[in-house]
Amino acid sequence: MACFHNKVVNALLVIGGFASVASATTDSTTVVWAVAGQQANLPCRPAAKLPGDQPVLVLWYRTSQTLPIYSYDARNGDFSSGVRWTDNRTFGGRAYFDAKVTPPALTLNPAHALDEGQYMCRIDYRTSSSTNSLVNLNIIISPGPATIFWKGRETEQGTVGPLQEDERASLTCRSVGGKPSPTVIWNFGKDAIAPTDTKFNFDPVTGTYTVESTITVTAERGMVGHRLTCSAHTSIGGQSRDASNKPVVRSRSASVSLDITLPPLNVQILGSESLVVTAGSEIKMSCRAYGSHPPAKITWWKDDVLLEPFVTYRVGPDGNATAMLRMNVSAEDDRGRLTCQARNPYLSQEPLYDVTQLIVYYPPKVTLSLGPHLQADDIKEGDDVYFECDIRANPSFNRVEWFHNVS
Structure with missing residues (x-):
């Protein structure tokens, strides 16, 4: 491989006639966004200056370096069947130049955070002079997991409380490790909640950001049974003209419910x-x-x-x-x-x-008794005797009958 690498470099010096990447004239610049851990495609479109001319050699550089880091050599055959070489110190086995797609592209799979930077693609032709194009590769690092804090502590089992009705609670959503700086959005159902405070912190060691977004909510009856959600995502809208260059960055979300103590209605x-x-x-x-x-x-x-x-x-x-x-x-x-x-x-x-x-x-319940002023052991023949009949019934009785010596 070392011999082949030297041949490629010599070919560059002889054919191109320049020794510095920084001094090369570029024909176009493309901005590419890719997510760390996913695939990145760096386009290199041939643009021969003479009709019918064919590309024969593709050389990739980091503009901060003078030697190629990848080459595709088709000088001995058709352009679709060239010989590939990569600098293992830069890409290892992650790089592959696909000459059959339109435009041809150098694929990095997976892309690493350290791949971010400016690259130059040089194409040599059989007759035409070489063309150079720049690719600005921006690597997105997905936001870290979203975590919700209440009273300085991480919420447990997705619940905040207990809270009294009309009590105010401050909740903070934190996401660590995204690049560019993530955006945190709070929602209650489909309704967005404006934050009361947002803080960003850059870590120069990892090149990533920590974002904290705080909201203050008032505990209301209508919140019971619903969830508050915070989502951390990276937005790259408007930073690339080509929609195909905009990768899908997965949002990281967390949600909580409010445990509100309420009296019965x-x-x-x-x-x-x-x-x-x-x-x-x-x-x-x-x-x-x-x-x-x-x-x-x-x-x-x-x-x-x-x-x-x-x-x-x-x-x-x-x-x-x-x-x-x-x-x-x-x-x-x-x-x-x-x-x-x-x-x-x-x-x-x-x-x-x-x-x-x-x-x-x-049914009726009957109680028969002597009159209140009579005593059973003091009644003589000829005395007047009267009785009281106490009747309890529901529905009320409608007839009373008296009997004597009837069993």
Whole structure:
């Protein structure tokens, strides 16, 4: 390889008649953008000055060096079947010149950050004088992972909080290691959020940037169940006229949800305003609390008695809690007041409640007794005796019959 390299250099000196890359006259300049770790294509378009002339030798230089770093030699055959040589100290095995594409191009796969710089492509022809073109290769380093911080600490499990309603929170999104300097965008759903502060820091050792973007948000009920997202991306819009030269740079994103403590908005016993049942039967009633976060704690009461042993509790996909009451009723429960209470156990607000009346149907219950001023052991023949008949029934009775000595 060393011998071939010397032949190429000698050919350059004899054919081209110049010894300095810096002094060469260039015919065109192309700007190329590539992402580190992906493929870079450096075009080198033949432009023979005489009709029908053919290229025979392609030499690639870094403009900061005087010797070629890559060559494509087709002097002994067709241009599509030339001999390739590369300087292993520069590209190793990553470089390949493709003479069959239009325009021919030197491909670097993968491109490295240190490949960035200005390159010159020299093309020699069988008859025409040589042409030189410059390629400014810009290497993009993808942004590092986006990380969200709250109160100076990285957020855990994608959650910020707990927060009180209307509490303000400052969130910072950090991305380390991009070049050019990444742009950080905050979104709530489809809505963009303007940052309150943005900081950039350049690391001269790695040649990359760290960017921090801070927003301040107010915890509102409408934010529950939605996520705040920050995205770090590298924008090269407008820096290359050729859209094909604009590589796709993957955005790095992170998102968090706000854990906002909210009281319930409403509590409702599902069903009619009053419940009519028959003594001895089982009732099933549900009470639902809406809008609490975390889900509300629901309790059932009969008058002033807690009915906790008879209640089952569940939370729906919408975050609303439901408590089902199952209990057997008796005549003593008639006209009782069933109350459902809901409250957020993490807040000090008074609970919300809904009330329904329990109406129990049962057959008449009769209690017969002597008049209040009579004593059974002091009644003599001929005395007036009267009785009291106490009747409890629902629905109310409509007829009373008296019997004597009837079993």
